[in-house]
Amino acid sequence: MTRPSHRSPRVRHPLRARLARLAALVVLLGGLAAVTTAAQAAAPVNTAPPTVSGTPAVDGRLVASPGAWSPSPSGRPLGYAYRWLRDGDPIRGAVERSYRPGVADQGARLTVRVTATDPSDPGAGSGVAESAPTARVQRGTMTNRRPPVVIGEQRYERTLRVTAGRWSTTPTRLRYQWLRAGKPIRGATGARYRLGVDDVGQRVRVLVTATAPGYTRGTARSARTGPVDHRVGVRRVATYSIVTRGRIGVSVREFARQAAETFADPRGWRGGGVAFRRVPRGGGFTLVLAEASTVPSFSSGCSAEYSCRVGRFVIINQTRWRLATAPWRAAGGSLREYRHMVVNHEVGHWLGRGHAGCSGRGRLAPVMMQQSKGLDGCRFNPWPLRSEY
Incomplete structure (x- = not known):
């Protein structure tokens, strides 16, 4: 006769249930670990570091290349974020692929940090890589x-x-x-x-x-200007020829050259619109370089001491041409300035101007003043005043 068991069959069920739950938990934890491992494995991996192209100079342009990365699990292109660094420190606002160094970057070395992600799987994680530093940033070129x-x-x-x-x-x-x-x-x-x-x-x-x-x-x-012109355009053309009278002991060629310089100078009668042109003979007036003793032969009103103008003859006394006068030298005037003055004065008579006096102590003398004889308190002046044109 079989004896009945004293254990209840229900006693073993809770233990089995606990064992089953434990086994399920182990499976669940193992699955989570596998998922985590898979996610970590899916993060982009840098296989060649980023690079920077361009010249590191103020106001230059640098462009970052993201380098090479392992393919994304989804097979889609990776997304890249950029951060530029100055000597290892982030540059505020510099988060584009290209960067223009500023004055603050001069002398520093720049790098770019690239963060790669898979846009189709944000939870897969990201990879980070940094370029080698550039050469030190040089000064920019002012162009x-x-x-x-x-x-x-x-x-x-x-x-x-x-x-x-x-x-x-x-x-x-x-x-x-x-x-x-x-x-x-x-x-x-x-x-x-x-x-x-x-x-x-x-x-x-x-x-x-x-x-x-x-x-x-x-x-x-700047572009070159055209030739600078005189104060006013040509209003009258005066022609002249050059002759000598008596024994001449100075260079007639120099006399002709310096007279032409006086005629062409913008401070002279050319400033009033009179242009002078030399002709071989004749012309509107004749400029005469005369030995001092011959000057009175032109008119009884002329003397051997000074220059003179008689009709169409503008006579320059050779002695005065060589030495100027004592009052002129005493006032500090140079010989070249005297030569300008005496030519302008005598040609001024031919142009119809009469003698003028000093208009006030310390003022420039009119060119038509007889400055060879004295200045009467005026300052010597080789050129016509604006009021004399």
């Missing part, structure tokens, strides 16, 4: 993009001004040097320039130098 322009009328005594032009960056300092026939004009270093005697017949332009912190010095030239 002229629109040349300076000279503004104003190209005439004697007129004032010209120059624009600065346009540059690759705004200059903090501009310097000017005016040029005549390509050579610097002494003292002409402002943005404005008043055309002078030596500029007439020449071409004038400006050299502009631009500087700014972090940039090399930039230079640009």
Whole structure:
């Protein structure tokens, strides 16, 4: 006879249930670990570091290449984020693929940090890689993009001004040097320039130098102007020839050359619109270089002491041409200035001007004043006053 068991069959069920739950938990944990491992394995892996192309210079342009990365599990292209660093520190706002170094970057080395992600699987994680540092950032090049322009009328005594032009960056300092026939004009270093005697017949332009912190010095030239003209256009053309009288002990060639310089000078009668042209003989007047003793032969009103004008003859006393006069020398006038004065004075008579007196102590003497004899308190002056034109 079989004995009945004293254990209840229900006693074993809770234990089995617990064992089953434990087994399920182990399976679940194993699955989670597998998922985590798979996710970690799916994060992009850098196989070649990022690179930076371009010249590291202020206002230059650098472009980052993300380098090479393992393919994404989804097979879709990876997404890249960029962060530029200056000597290892992030640069505020520099999160684009390209970067223009600024003044603050000068002397520093730049790198780019690339973060790669799989856009189709954000939970897969990301990879980070950094480029090698660039060479130290050099100063930028100040480049002229629109040349300076000279503004104003190209005439004697007129004032010209120059624009600065346009540059690759705004200059903090501009310097000017005016040029005549390509050579610097002494003292002409402002943005404005008043055309002078030596500029007439020449071409004038400006050299502009631009500087700014972090940039090399930039230079640009304005276009050359046309030849600078006289104060007024030609209103009358006077022709003349040159002859001598008596024994001449000075260079007639030099006499002719210096007389022509006086006639062409913008401070002379040319400033009033009279242009002079030499002809072989005849002409409107004859310029005579005369031995002192022959001067009275032209008229009883002429003396051997001074120069004279008689009708169409403009007579220059050779002694005065060589030595000027004692009053002129005492006033500090040079021989070349006297020669200008005596030619202008005697030609002024031919042009119809009479003698004039000193208009006030310390003032310039009129050219039609008899300055060879004295100045009466005026200052010697080889050129016609504006009121004498």
